[in-house]
Amino acid sequence: MLDTLLLSRIQFAANISFHILFPTITIALAWFLVFFKFRYDRTGEAVWLRAYRFWVKIFALTFALGVVSGITMSFQFGTNWPGFMERVGNIAGPLLGYEVLTAFFMEATFLGIMLFGMKRVSPRLHTFATLIVAIGTTLSAFWILSLNSWLQTPTGYTLVDGVFYPKDWFEIIFNPSFGYRFFHMLLASGLTASFLVAGISAYRLLKEDHKHAPKLTLKVSLTVAALLAPMQMFVGDLHGLNTFEHQPQKVAAMEGVWETEQGAPLLLFAIPDEQQRTNHFEIAIPKLASLILTHEAEGEIKGLNEFKGEHPPVKPVFFGFRIMVGIGVLMILVALVTRYTLWKHSTLPTWQLKALVVMTFSGWIATLAGWYVTEIGRQPFMVSGLVKIEELVTNVPSEHVLLTLIGYLTLYAVLLAAYIKTLFYTARNAVQVEEYQTTPVQGGQYV
Amino acid sequence: MFSAEYLALLYSALMALAIIVYAVLDGYDLGVGILLPGNNKPAADTMIASIGPFWDANETWLVLAVGLALIAFPSAHSIILQALYLPIAFMLLGLILRGVAFDFRAKAKTRYRQTWDRCFKLGSLITAFTQGYMLGLYVMSFEHSLASHLFATLSGVGVIAAYTLIGAGWLIMKCEGEIQSAAIRWCRLSNLIALLGVLAVSVVNPLINAYVQTRWFGTEISLLLLPLPLICMVLFVIQDRVLVKLNRNPSHGCWLPFAITVMIFLLCFFGLVYSFFPYVVPGTLTIFEALADPSALTFMLYGVVLVVPAIIGYTLFSYRVFWGKTQDLSYY
Numbered sequence A: 001m002l003d004t005l006l007l008s009r010i011q012f013a014a015n016i017s018f019h020i021l022f023p024t025i026t027i028a029l030a031w032f033l034v035f036f037k038f039r040y041d042r043t044g045e046a047v048w049l050r051a052y053r054f055w056v057k058i059f060a061l062t063f064a065l066g067v068v069s070g071i072t073m074s075f076q077f078g079t080n081w082p083g084f085m086e087r088v089g090n091i092a093g094p095l096l097g098y099e100v101l102t103a104f105f106m107e108a109t110f111l112g113i114m115l116f117g118m119k120r121v122s123p124r125l126h127t128f129a130t131l132i133v134a135i136g137t138t139l140s141a142f143w144i145l146s147l148n149s150w151l152q153t154p155t156g157y158t159l160v161d162g163v164f165y166p167k168d169w170f171e172i173i174f175n176p177s178f179g180y181r182f183f184h185m186l187l188a189s190g191l192t193a194s195f196l197v198a199g200i201s202a203y204r205l206l207k208e209d210h211k212h213a214p215k216l217t218l219k220v221s222l223t224v225a226a227l228l229a230p231m232q233m234f235v236g237d238l239h240g241l242n243t244f245e246h247q248p249q250k251v252a253a254m255e256g257v258w259e260t261e262q263g264a265p266l267l268l269f270a271i272p273d274e275q276q277r278t279n280h281f282e283i284a285i286p287k288l289a290s291l292i293l294t295h296e297a298e299g300e301i302k303g304l305n306e307f308k309g310e311h312p313p314v315k316p317v318f319f320g321f322r323i324m325v326g327i328g329v330l331m332i333l334v335a336l337v338t339r340y341t342l343w344k345h346s347t348l349p350t351w352q353l354k355a356l357v358v359m360t361f362s363g364w365i366a367t368l369a370g371w372y373v374t375e376i377g378r379q380p381f382m383v384s385g386l387v388k389i390e391e392l393v394t395n396v397p398s399e400h401v402l403l404t405l406i407g408y409l410t411l412y413a414v415l416l417a418a419y420i421k422t423l424f425y426t427a428r429n430a431v432q433v434e435e436y437q438t439t440p441v442q443g444g445q446y447v
Numbered sequence B: 001m002f003s004a005e006y007l008a009l010l011y012s013a014l015m016a017l018a019i020i021v022y023a024v025l026d027g028y029d030l031g032v033g034i035l036l037p038g039n040n041k042p043a044a045d046t047m048i049a050s051i052g053p054f055w056d057a058n059e060t061w062l063v064l065a066v067g068l069a070l071i072a073f074p075s076a077h078s079i080i081l082q083a084l085y086l087p088i089a090f091m092l093l094g095l096i097l098r099g100v101a102f103d104f105r106a107k108a109k110t111r112y113r114q115t116w117d118r119c120f121k122l123g124s125l126i127t128a129f130t131q132g133y134m135l136g137l138y139v140m141s142f143e144h145s146l147a148s149h150l151f152a153t154l155s156g157v158g159v160i161a162a163y164t165l166i167g168a169g170w171l172i173m174k175c176e177g178e179i180q181s182a183a184i185r186w187c188r189l190s191n192l193i194a195l196l197g198v199l200a201v202s203v204v205n206p207l208i209n210a211y212v213q214t215r216w217f218g219t220e221i222s223l224l225l226l227p228l229p230l231i232c233m234v235l236f237v238i239q240d241r242v243l244v245k246l247n248r249n250p251s252h253g254c255w256l257p258f259a260i261t262v263m264i265f266l267l268c269f270f271g272l273v274y275s276f277f278p279y280v281v282p283g284t285l286t287i288f289e290a291l292a293d294p295s296a297l298t299f300m301l302y303g304v305v306l307v308v309p310a311i312i313g314y315t316l317f318s319y320r321v322f323w324g325k326t327q328d329l330s331y332y
């Protein structure tokens, strides 16, 4: 029952889910920091530096969690999925290798200068180091998403005796779903970071922080959110169209379509039932799914029954998709309303501040939901249409995997709790500090 | 496209480079972690500040080493990582504890601070021990016997001593006053333990591995190489003398212990590589048999040629930025 395959999958999912939380924040937060620092260099107004100093602390903590969980990831392939590398290693290997060479070293080295070097290098060089870190995190996302997209929509390879060989690296890197996934992920990161910044800034305002910095960061983050949230919906739609073309069975699961249909409705809610191959409790808008996916009211959507035995489990994909899109729509609403209020009245009423605090980690939930749709939607294949998962598993004894799985889960729960508590604690601390200290303190990090 | 043989040599050289650079760099920051005092906050702060700007980049060499194994020798990579499944999990636990404690200790409530300091120390210890343990199992060809686990344990202790040695060397170089004099004491002690460890491994290894024995005693070159272990021993002795001198006058040559330790590391690592070459999995798989598809490796090579010099360049740059004694580091 609890075999090595299942445990390995759970462990992999747990590790990557934990890892992705932190890069999702750092990729975009790094760009926020570049902006703050750049504005400070240009205007010399202390408030930008204060914004920078507060958020760089949170960045450092988030980055550290991203690094340690990333190191775990880089061992996962060998410990739990050796078959994976034996078969797709010729393609996955160099992509991961380029990530290490072009991104990891650069961001890790310049991070040192960014965090500790402000007084040791010229202001320009320090801003440059911040910029390099931001470029580095974005490059990481570039390579890893290229690899992940290749697993979804493989191109540019030859297959000999079950082993993949590269034929055209350009086609491999820029495979058909890569562009959509990359931009969608960058926007997801932008939204996650803006709602984090907005949430924590709102929390500080609620705690009666009368300094200028939290007001400023609130404004900046809401502006970014109001711009990105509608874009995300648009890009997400394009992403869906791309998936419809390459992985129709995934879209059928996302939409809960069992029988091939013309003029398929959009299901706002339903409970898919894989035994009876039908949905219960449907709430539907007629013809809308066909309209969105084919741009014709009577367009055809292939149903899951055409892919019997070769389609993903329906429930997680179906619900995951609704959670993501639901949060996406909520983000648009919240961002537009709060930004508009801020523009009209230049402050936010308490209920709006509270709403923003509630939304602090909404980006995480949407991102995880989106990834579950993507990854579970690829099942039962590892490489879409070509390699099935069960061909790949390790032969480590299942008790060992169970042991490490329990270990990871416990550790992650503790770390996640500590992370979130520390964020709010840092925010409360900042409220009490009248002006920022300019003396060295505490293990060499900014206070 | 390059020939497979050439690529196998090149990638194993690169992997060796990544491993030894990792051992030296992360070695010193893990060593500092092992030495962290539990009851002296200012000292702990300074010690951690001395590795602050570097630890993340240091750890990236480990990612590179594993990555290169995976890219260039996938079958060896999967044999080794599966054989070491549990120790790797423990090592990751150690690395995670250490890495997060670094940031949490400066940001969490004062009440939790001691706990994070302990996590830092414990994480460093676990990491060092498991790395040594894995090295031991590797040398024993992943055999499951009492002898092999004993040997691995010995090797784990040896690596703790080695990292403490280089960590203390780092502190002697980067710190002054009280920490520096304490570091000189630590350094002397771990110098002795590391010496014993190296002796033990050098004696045991050829005794249990016939292949290693012929490498060192059975060929013509081996005669030329035999002085190497001797030089290594001499370095340990010089180190001890240098430390005695430094104890009297710490202002001259405080970089010497670190430099000598790096030389010891290089010699030991060379000995290890020479013992097993061309095997990646001792006695089972050579680098030539394990090699991945040459065209993929050629593609990777462009990146290596272009990027590795840049990495070395900006790494040196960052060491220059933070040159000098840690007290001088000024932060906001």
Ligand code: HDD
Pocket: A180, A181, A182, A184, A185, A187, A188, A189, A191, A192, A232, A233, A235, A236, A237, A239, A240, A241, A243, A247, A250, A324, A325, A327, A328, A329, A331, A362, A363, A364, A366, A367, A368, A369, A370, A371, A372, A373, A374, A375, A377
């Ligand atoms: C803040 C996060 C976030 C938000 C608000 C949204 N998404 Fe998303 N979505 C992601 C974060 C994300 C993600 C985690 O980044 C995924 C997983 C893989 C990927 O490339 O992006 C994803 C995947 C993903 C997929 C799966 C494609 C595939 O794997 O084949 C589709 C069709 C959409 N999204 C569509 C949307 C739509 C129509 C949204 C409407 C607002 C939306 N997403 C909001």
Ligand code: HEM
Pocket: A016, A019, A020, A022, A023, A024, A026, A027, A062, A063, A064, A065, A066, A067, A068, A069, A070, A071, A072, A073, A074, A104, A105, A107, A108, A136, A137, A138, A140, A141, A144, A145, A185, B056, B059, B060, B063
């Ligand atoms: C199987 C997948 C993955 C592996 C093997 C992996 C591996 C790693 C490793 C080893 C690190 C630490 C690098 C260092 O030492 O500095 C890291 C950090 C990072 N990873 Fe991942 N990663 C994976 C998935 C992802 C994904 C999906 C993203 C983003 C879309 C991502 C983005 C990043 C970023 C930006 C960092 C820098 C640290 C941070 O920002 O927290 N990674 N990853």
Ligand code: HEM
Pocket: A009, A012, A013, A016, A017, A020, A084, A144, A145, A147, A148, A368, A371, A372, A375, A376, A379, A381, A382, A389
């Ligand atoms: C970053 C967010 C990600 C999340 C939350 C995520 C989630 C998951 C989940 C839940 C599975 C298990 C699916 C199942 O077994 O039903 C899985 C599988 C997998 N994913 Fe991802 N994934 C992410 C990103 C990536 C990336 C960037 C890569 C590429 C390097 C990747 C490669 C894989 C591989 C190799 C598997 C194999 C195991 C399997 O399918 O069971 N994932 N992922």
